[in-house]
Amino acid sequence: MIKNEKGNVFVYILVAVGLFAALMFVLSKSAGQNDGAADLTDGESKILAGEIIAYAASATNTISQMQQTGATVSMIDFMLPSDIDFDNAPTIYKIFHPDGGGLNYKPLPQKASADDQVGLAAGYYVGRFNNIEWTPTTADDVVFTAYEIKETVCKELNRKVAGTETIPAIVGDTLQNFFVYDDLHAGTNVNFEVTNCPTCEEISALCVTDGLGKYAFYSILEAE
8 A cells, every 4th residue: 555545544543533522422312402391310310309308408597597596487588589679689588699698509400300491490499478287386487399390300309308209299380370479470479288188297408399290398497
């Protein structure tokens, strides 16, 4: 084989390697984009449920720390960092603000999300906007919510916090009206009562469904 032919063969090999690498990149990128919609393994569901519980615990700790520095529950502001007034004073009472609670706001993990792209987006929500009947008084309670999560994650959450994968169905109103501040959606908040979910009574954290394919995990961060 003459010198030029050897050079051409080498070029062809480089081109083939380059094309193969490009193909692998496209395939891996496509797989990554579909991760959120793919079925979860048991291990993935366990990890995601653990992340949600850990974030709720972080919110609880933040509220406790704010109370230790003199903030009452009624003073705490749950305004999201995306709000145009987020940096307006007083910032020391804002749970997500560095001057206040300093809780790091994070989105719901994509793989845990079951966002139907209608109305309120899937995500983490924290607020004080209604009363849960089995708490000590009729005052509003502070509630953390992971809204519109996948059923498999919901089951794993209940296994972790309640020892069962059973998901209670609530009645009487929507998940968002019970568990998300109504400034963030089109509904109106209502108190969460035993009649809405008899099996939820005295349970401080649980994943529930509306029976129509939506799932939400609630955790009472401050029972008033």
